[in-house]
Structure formats: structure tokens, C-alpha cells
Ligand SMILES: Nc1ncnc2c1ncn2[C@@H]1O[C@H](COP(=O)(O)OP(=O)(O)OP(=O)(O)O)[C@@H](O)[C@H]1O
């Protein structure tokens with residue numbers, strides 16, 4: 001599929017009105033200044049793609065005309081200074097912004113070429129397909145086992161208790177938590193340490209085997225060993241799944257991702273192959289950020 | 296401008312510290328005083344109620360030798376149960392009393408003597424005979440319930456220093472009772488009747504059972520209506536309702552309803568449920584509906600607060616793994632909010648239990664002797680019973696009033712204990 005053809009597939013529903021546009025200069029009609037994203041935000045085989053996404057919290061615009069593809073079986077890292085809108089953008093990908101009062105999303109986002117903001121989109125199905133690990137660990141105030149088993153249970157993924165046990169164990173193992181908690185699966189998940197809670201949330205997210213996993217700083221509370229385990233997991237997961245990860249660690253972005261997107265004040269400044277971005281950034285903001293002169 | 300770390304600044308801070316600490320100590324003292332004052336009032340109130348109410352839990356009995364001769368009772372030997380029902384037990388008791396005090400001759404004194412025993416004693420005697428028919432024809436010493444005036448003297452509540460005309464218990468009665476006491480023919484027992492009988496005109500026969508049942512049925516109706524409706528309304532308003540003018544209006548009105556004087560709900564109940572829907576008067580059904588209207592705002596407001604207090608991260612977590620909104624609410628939000636909801640509901644129910652004004656409006660103030668058997672039987676409730684007794688002139692009802700208050704408070708404490716227990720239970724899960 002050529003880039004142009006793939007772009008033609010984006011149906012223009014709702015507020016999106018730019019199905020056909022010039023290949024290079026993305027039309028940015030909402031941005032205050034006429035910034036153009038450097039690099040190619042789209043890929044040939046996109047699992048998810050965002051086009052000209054604007055996000056508003058009330059009157060305040062947090063995301064300005066961001067277009068970004070997330071390729072199939074690809075890990076995309078999102079970096080940028082605090083408050084630049086990484087979490088906000090990530091949340092648009094599984095419509096978690098819907099539950100924030102006053103939050104409004106404009107633009108066009110597709111999953112497997114289907115608009116996820118169209119009115120007949122089922123958000124429950126969408127969130128089962130696009131899982132999320134939140135920036136702050138948020139285990140349910142229930143047992144460790146129930147935390148992991150909850151997703152498979154409501155979706156009816158396990159047909160027997162033994163199968164459920166298997167899913168729970170496998171998920172906990174992959175999140176590198178099983179050995180620490182195997183004797184206390186019935187203890188409340190909220191009683192774990194911060195880092196353990198975050199891994200529990202990762203286990204919970206992967207237990208439903210979503211097609212896309214959105215990770216918002218999954219390792220910010222983890223020690224280097226647990227971080228290495230999660231990075232291993234990401235490598236493992238990308239064989240089958242598509243991953244978008246927000247991180248404040250340049251090294252992590254460099255290690256796990258194929259492509260990196262740099263956000264700044266709600267705009268996508270630069271995007272490209274991770275190696276390119278880290279070795280040869282085009283925009284001075286990107287360069288400042290990754291060399292540590294900023295943020 | 297002096298440097299903040301310079302030595303004279305340090306001394307300035309030090310000198311001001313003394314003042315600041317003194318202010319703090321004073322403030323703590325005021326706080327402690329406030330707490331102690333409140334506690335003292337509470338203590339005085341409780342002590343007064345307990346001191347006044349405790350005697351109501353005992354009842355004096357007087358031993359009288361009674362001739363259960365069938366002739367004197369006006370029945371045939373080996374009389375059937377029906378015949379015994381109509382037997383003249385009052386006469387037998389009077390005869391027994393006359394035999395004990397042969398020196399009492401004048402009509403007036405005799406009448407005073409008879410008043411020593413409660414009129415309820417006749418029925419006690421009848422029940423005894425119905426239970427043991429073989430007693431018919433025997434002469435037996437039987438413990439009979441004392442009249443409340445005699446009882447109050449035996450409980451030591453009568454001030455004998457007072458001039459005779461200023462007290463209800465006259466000297467002759469005192470003399471007789473002293474004689475009986477000396478002979479060991481008086482006895483104080485636990486007042487079972489207080490818990491097993493309904494209201495009565497005679498203090499020694501009056502009990503709270505009817506009121507307790509009435510309260511129970513009323514609260515059942517209130518709970519069954521107010522709890523589910525209140526919680527579901529709160530869930531809907533918090534989790535599902537769109538935010539618009541209409542829901543804002545509803546919200547304001549719910550808050551206003553919570554501040555409406557309870558008697559207004561009584562008027563509403565009278566106008567709507569009794570006059571329009573022609574539901575039975577004085578019935579727990581109507582009382583319960585009226586009280587549920589009154590407690591609904593409390594339950595809705597506290598439930599909403601409890602639901603709001605659930606961290607949004609839990610909602611996000613549930614939605615994030617693909618739970619529907621309903622699943623999120625019922626699997627995660629409600630369990631976390633439950634302790635708060637229960638506490639609010641129990642507070643609302645406790646309010647309802649202690650409420651009397653709206654129930655007066657719908658006729659639950661009637662004099663009811665029979666224990667209600669269901670939600671549509673005429674009945675009264677504990678607070679109204681307290682109100683009725685407090686209004687009675689007989690001295691015997693004063694202690695009943697306090698005793699009933701003790702029972703009411705016992706139930707309130709119990710309800711709060713249940714609330715705390717449930718909260719603990721839910722919190723550990
Ligand atoms: N719920 C909200 N309501 C209003 N404004 C919000 C909300 N969430 C985020 N914002 C605003 O949107 C902007 C982007 O926030 P966002 O959380 O996406 O940043 P971020 O890049 O994830 O930052 P961090 O690295 O600190 O997590 C910020 O200016 C923030 O103030």
C-alpha cells in the first residue's frame with residue numbers, strides 16, 4: 001500500500017475534513033503558528049493512525065493538529081517535556097479522554113482503518129482491543145488475582161477456572177511479578193509497593209491480549225531490574241502486538257522503540273526512526289531535549 | 296531588609312515563638328473545654344434518662360392468698376376454658392385482699408385496698424387458671440401484679456415527708472404495704488410486660504411491644520423504598536446522567552428537600568397517600584412511605600458524595616480493560632463507595648427511627664394496645680409512644696417514658712454499630 005493510497009482510506013467523518021491532502025505539508029489549521037511536523041508521521045502498514053488531532057480541555061487546547069501512525073507490530077516511543085500532551089494524545093487512541101469532563105477531541109483516528117470516533121464505535125470493544133497502562137499505578141482495591149482476572153472474566157476469555165489460573169499466572173510472569181506474589185495472590189493489589197503495583201497493572205492490561213497496548217510511563221516507578229523485565233516484555237509483545245509507549249527515559253526509548261515521536265507544547269515536533277531521531281535530530285527543540293539541554 | 300538567617304532574626308523568631316506557643320496552648324485548652332462541655336451535657340442528659348428510666352424495668356408483685364372456689368368464681372367445677380374466661384376473678388382477688396386485711400371495713404378504705412393490685416392481675420389470674428385448670432377449687436398463695444401507685448411506693452419513689460393530701464399514695468396504703476413488706480409478701484421482679492405488651496391506660500401494664508413492632512414495620516417500609524431508590528438515583532445522577540439544566544435543577548431540588556421540615560412530609564402523606572390514594576390511616580405502610588420521602592434526600596446526597604469520593608483512577612482502570620460503564624459502576628465504584636453509602640443510609644434510617652412529627656400527621660399517634668401484625672395494621676412507633684407517655688399525667692408513665700427513650704437509644708447505638716461493622720467488613724475487602 002502506498003502512502004497516498006493509505007491516506008485516501010481515511011474516511012472523513014465528524015470534524016475531520018481533510019481526507020486528501022498534500023503528502024508533505026500536513027495542513028495545520030488549528031495550530032497558532034504554522035508548525036510542520038518534521039519527518040514522516042505515517043507508515044505503510046498502520047495499525048492505528050491519527051490525523052490532524054486536536055484535543056481541548058475546555059477552552060484550552062492541549063494537542064494541536066497531531067498526525068501520527070502507529071505501525072503494526074511496531075513500538076512507537078513518545079517523548080517530550082512534562083505537560084506537552086503525551087498522555088493526552090495516548091488517551092485519544094482508546095478514547096479514555098471521553099470520561100474527562102470538558103475534554104473534546106477533533107480529528108480522525110483509525111484502528112485497522114476504521115474510525116474509532118464514529119458514533120457507532122463501541123468504546124467497550126475499542127478498549128478491549130486497545131489496552132492501556134496508566135501513568136499512575138491504579139490497581140483495583142481487590143486481590144492480586146482478581147486484578148489480573150477481571151479483564152478476561154468480563155470478556156469471557158477463560159472457559160474454566162484452570163484456564164483463568166493459567167492466564168493470571170502467565171500475565172503475572174510476563175510482567176515479572178509472579179515470583180514475588182505467587183504466595184499472596186489473594187492479598188489486595190493495593191498493598192503492593194508502587195513498582196509492584198505498576199507491574200500488576202501491566203499484567204492486568206496484557207491479560208486481555210489487546211491488539212494495541214498504550215503504555216504511559218510504565219517504568220517510571222520501577223527499579224532497573226524490573227525495568228529491564230518490562231523492556232524484555234515489550235520486545236516480546238511486539239511480535240504480536242502494537243505498542244505505543246510514553247517515556248521520560250531517552251535510553252528506554254532508544255532501546256525499545258522503532259520510531260520515536262517528540263512532542264512539545266501540544267505539537268508533534270519531530271518523528272522518525274528512533275536511531276535517526278537520537279543520532280541526527282532535525283529540529284533544534286528535539287536536539288535540545290535529547291541532549292539534555294531542555295526539559 | 297535583614298537577612299533571614301542573621302542572628303537578630305533568630306532572636307526575633309525565638310521571642311515570637313513564646314507567644315505563638317502560648318496561643319497554641321490556649322487554643323488547645325478552649326478546644327478541650329468545648330469538648331468537655333459537650334460531653335457534660337450529654338452525660339447529664341443520659342444520666343437523667345437512665346436514673347429516671349431504670350425503675351421501669353422492674354415491677355412489684357404482691358402475694359395474696361386466693362380462694363379459687365368455683366362457686367365464688369361463678370363457674371361450675373371443671374369449667375371449660377370459655378366459662379373460665381368469664382369467671383369473676385376480680386371478686387376473688389378482692390376477697391383475698393379483704394381476708395389479708397380484716398381490719399379494713401369502710402367502703403372507701405376497701406376501695407383503696409383494692410387499688411393496691413393492678414386491674415391487669417385479673418387477667419394474669421385467668422391466664423394462670425387456663426394454663427393449670429387443676430388449681431380450680433384450691434386455695435393458693437399467688438403473686439399478683441401491684442398497681443403502679445403501690446409499686447412506686449415499694450420502689451421508694453414516694454416522699455413520705457410530704458403532706459398526705461399532696462401525694463397520691465395515701466397513708467393507709469403505705470401502712471398496708473409496710474405490713475406486707477414486713478411479712479415478705481412483696482417482691483420486685485424484672486418487668487417482662489414492658490417488652491411483651493402494648494400501650495395501656497395503666498402504667499404497670501403499658502409496654503413498648505406494639506410501638507417496637509410499629510417502628511420495625513415502618514422502618515422496613517422506609518428501608519425497602521428509600522435505600523434502593525436512593526442508591527440508584529445517586530448512581531444514575533453521578534455516573535450516567537448528562538450534565539445539563541435539568542440535572543442541575545434536580546440536584547438543587549434534592550438538596551432543598553433535605554432541608555424541608557419533616558412535618559411537611561407528614562402533611563404530604565396525609566393529603567396524597569391517605570386522602571387521595573385512600574391508604575389506611577395510622578399504618579406503618581403510610582408512615583414508612585412518608586419517612587422514606589424524608590430520608591431519600593439524605594441517602595441520595597451521602598451516596599453521591601461516597602460515589603464522588605471513589606478515585607477516578609479506579610474508574611479509568613476498569614474502563615481501560617474494557618469494562619462497560621455498568622460493570623465499572625457495579626464491580627468497582629459501588630463496592631468502594633458502599634461503606635459511605637451504608638453509613639449515610641443508616642444515618643438516614645436512624646433519623647427515620649427517631650422521627651415523630653410527620654407520623655403524628657398521618658394518625659400514628661392513636662392509642663394502640665394491640666401489637667400490629669403487618670404494615671397495614673394501625674400502630675404507633677417508639678418516638679410517638681414516648682411522646683404519648685410523656686404527655687400522660689400518671690407518675691408511672693414518667694419512668695416508662697425514660698425507659699422507652701433508653702430502648703430507642705439502644706436501637707440507635709445498635710444501628711450505628713452495624714454501620715461501623717459493615718464499614719470495617721467492606722474496607723478489608
Ligand atoms: N484532565 C485535565 N483537565 C484539564 N487539563 C488537562 C487535563 N489533563 C491534562 N491537562 C493539560 O493538558 C496538558 C497536557 O497534559 P498531559 O498530561 O497530556 O501531559 P504529559 O505530556 O503526559 O506530561 P507528563 O510527562 O508530566 O505526564 C497539560 O498542560 C495539562 O495541564
Ligand SMILES: [Mg+2]
Pocket residue numbers: 086087088135216
Ligand atoms: Mg503524562
